[in-house]
Amino acid sequence: MKKIQMVDLQSQYYKIKADVDNAVLNVLDSAAFINGPEVKSFQSELEAYLGTEHVIPCANGTDALQIALMALDLKEGDEVITADFTFAATVEVIHLLKLKSVLVDVDYDTFTIDPEKLKAAITPRTKAIIPVHLFGQCANMEEILKIAREHNLYVIEDNAQAIGADFTFSDGTVKKSGTMGTVGTTSFFPSKNLGCYGDGGAIFTDDNDLAHKIRGIVNHGMYERYYHDEVGVNSRLDSIQATVLRKKLPQLDAYNEARRKAADYYDEAFANHPHLLAPKRADYSTHVFHQYTLRVLNGKRTALQQYLAEKEIPAMIYYPVALRKQKAYYQESNDADFVNTDKLLDEVISLPMHTELDEEQLKYITDAVLDFFK
Numbered sequence: 001m002k003k004i005q006m007v008d009l010q011s012q013y014y015k016i017k018a019d020v021d022n023a024v025l026n027v028l029d030s031a032a033f034i035n036g037p038e039v040k041s042f043q044s045e046l047e048a049y050l051g052t053e054h055v056i057p058c059a060n061g062t063d064a065l066q067i068a069l070m071a072l073d074l075k076e077g078d079e080v081i082t083a084d085f086t087f088a089a090t091v092e093v094i095h096l097l098k099l100k101s102v103l104v105d106v107d108y109d110t111f112t113i114d115p116e117k118l119k120a121a122i123t124p125r126t127k128a129i130i131p132v133h134l135f136g137q138c139a140n141m142e143e144i145l146k147i148a149r150e151h152n153l154y155v156i157e158d159n160a161q162a163i164g165a166d167f168t169f170s171d172g173t174v175k176k177s178g179t180m181g182t183v184g185t186t187s188f189f190p191s192k193n194l195g196c197y198g199d200g201g202a203i204f205t206d207d208n209d210l211a212h213k214i215r216g217i218v219n220h221g222m223y224e225r226y227y228h229d230e231v232g233v234n235s236r237l238d239s240i241q242a243t244v245l246r247k248k249l250p251q252l253d254a255y256n257e258a259r260r261k262a263a264d265y266y267d268e269a270f271a272n273h274p275h276l277l278a279p280k281r282a283d284y285s286t287h288v289f290h291q292y293t294l295r296v297l298n299g300k301r302t303a304l305q306q307y308l309a310e311k312e313i314p315a316m317i318y319y320p321v322a323l324r325k326q327k328a329y330y331q332e333s334n335d336a337d338f339v340n341t342d343k344l345l346d347e348v349i350s351l352p353m354h355t356e357l358d359e360e361q362l363k364y365i366t367d368a369v370l371d372f373f374k
C-alpha cells in the first residue's frame with residue numbers, strides 16, 4: 001500500500017507532470033516572470049469558471065483578505081464579525097489593520113458561522129462580516145446576506161477552503177462560493193483544493209469600482225505609473241504559479257469529485273457509529289471536502305489520534321485553540337456564548353483527504369478507526 005499522507009501532492013503532480021513541466025519551462029524561456037500573459041490568462045479563465053466579473057490575483061490568501069478589507073475604506077476601531085473557529089489568518093488581518101474583531105460561535109454541525117449569533121453580535125460600529133467557508137462547505141450565505149442587507153454591512157467571503165463549491169439559494173439560483181458577497185478571497189497554497197506550487201491567492205468581485213481599487217492596492221496604490229494615490233501593498237501572483245494553476249483549473253471539478261468520493265467512503269464506514277459524528281452536508285451547499293472532519297464523542301479523540309499514529313495514519317486537529325483565546329487576539333469572552341466552538345475544539349479530528357486516496361488506503365484508514373472503538 002502507498003504510504004498514507006494527509007495530502008499527497010506528489011502523486012497528483014505525477015499525473016500532470018509532462019504538461020506542467022512543459023508549461024513552466026515555457027515561462028522560464030519567455031522570461032515574463034511577473035505580470036506576464038500567463039497571469040492574465042489565468043485571471044480570465046478563473047473569472048469564467050466562477051462566473052464573476054473580476055478576479056484579481058495576489059500573493060497568498062492572507063494578503064487577499066487584507067487587501068479586500070483595505071479596499072472597503074474601514075476606519076480604525078470599526079467592527080468586523082467573523083467566526084471564532086477558523087484558521088488564524090481571517091482574524092489576523094482584522095487586527096493588522098487596527099480594526100476590531102468580533103468573534104462569534106459556529107454551528108455545531110456545519111462548523112460555519114451561526115447566523116443567529118452573528119445577528120446578536122451586530123452593533124452600530126459593525127461594518128463587515130467575514131464568513132469562512134470552512135473545510136469545503138459554504139456558510140449559510142442566504143441568511144448572512146439577508147442580515148448584511150438589513151444592517152448595511154459588507155460581506156467578505158473567506159473562500160480559501162471551498163473553491164468550486166456551489167451554493168443554492170431558496171429561489172433556485174446557484175452561485176459559486178466566493179462570488180456571493182461584496183468580495184471573495186481565496187488561497188492557492190499547495191494543499192488547498194486549487195493549489196499552485198508555491199504561494200498564491202486571489203480576490204473576486206462583481207463590483208467594477210471595487211475591482212479597480214483592488215487592482216491599485218495590490219500594486220502599491222498605483223493607478224497611473226509612479227503616481228501613488230493611496231498606501232497599498234506589493235502582492236502578486238507570479239507567472240510560474242499562474243501557469244501551474246492554468247493546468248490545474250480544468251481539473252478542479254474532477255479533483256473536488258475525487259475528494260467527495262473519499263468522503264462518501266468515510267461517511268458510509270462511520271454511519272450510525274455511537275462515538276463518531278460524520279461531517280454534515282448542508283442542503284444549501286455542495287461540499288468540496290478541503291478537510292474530512294469527524295467529531296469524536298465521549299472524550300476519545302486524543303486516544304484515537306494516537307492509535308492512528310501507531311498505524312502510520314496521520315490525522316490532524318483543525319483547530320485546537322479558539323481564536324478568542326489565542327495570545328495575539330485575546331479577548332474577554334463569556335464561554336457560554338461559545339459552546340459549539342469549545343465542544344468542537346475537543347472533538348474534531350481531520351482524516352487524510354486529498355485527490356489521490358485509493359480504496360486500499362481508505363479501507364485501511366476506516367478499518368483502523370473502527371477497530372479502535374472495538
Ligand SMILES: *Cc1c(COP(=O)(O)O)cnc(C)c1O
Nearest residue numbers: 060061062087089160161187189
Ligand atoms: C489557507 C487559509 C488562509 C490563508 O491562505 P494563505 O495562502 O496561506 O495565506 C486564509 N483563510 C483560511 C480559512 C485558510 O484556510
